[in-house]
Amino acid sequence: MRLIASALAVAATLSFLAAGCGSSQSAEEKWAGSVCSSVADWQDQIKKSTDNIKSQIQSPSVGMVGTIKGEISSAVDATDKLASDLKANGPPNTEGSNEAKQQLEAFASQLQSTATKAKDSLDSLSGSTSLSDLASKLGPLAPELEALSTNAKSTLNSVSASGSKLKKGFHDASACKQFQ
Secondary structure (H helix, E strand, O other), X not given: OHHHHHHHHHHHHHHHHHHHOOOOOOHHHHHHHHHHHHHHHHHHHHHHHHHHHHHHHHXXXXXXXXXXXXXXXXXXXXXXXXXXXXXXXXXXXXXXHHHHHHHHHHHHHHHHHHHHHHHHHHHOOOOOOOHHHHHHHHXXXXXXXXXXXXXXXXXXXXXXXXXXXXXXXXXXXXXXXXXX
């Protein structure tokens, strides 16, 4: 009887330990996944908005300026949200976390600067803005948004290289696979 009780106790302990092993994410992986998800959502919105703007310009129609302004507004909102998310979601306290935080805050500042320029350009447009005025005021934003999208990937790579645990977190997080 004691042998059976001991065997059951050992089996229960091994089952408990096995259930906890490998199934939980580290703090670094959870954080990296959150950062990568935020960046991916932002990139998706930027791509959607730029694709819709290109489509509007290629096939002009009544109300086109309003539609383009709406798409730019959506891109600005997504950019503001990403900047806010990056600043609010600090890395776990581990090797390289201070460096990672500084890199993300610098990127967030770039995002906010571009969003402010876009808002100012958008605010300067009237309802009767011509296509040529629209292009001259908003055209310079396109290269800045493209540069930010490229910078997002390089920033994530730099952040992941800040420390060995952060690197593992970015490597293990499924949301970060697209940036590797």
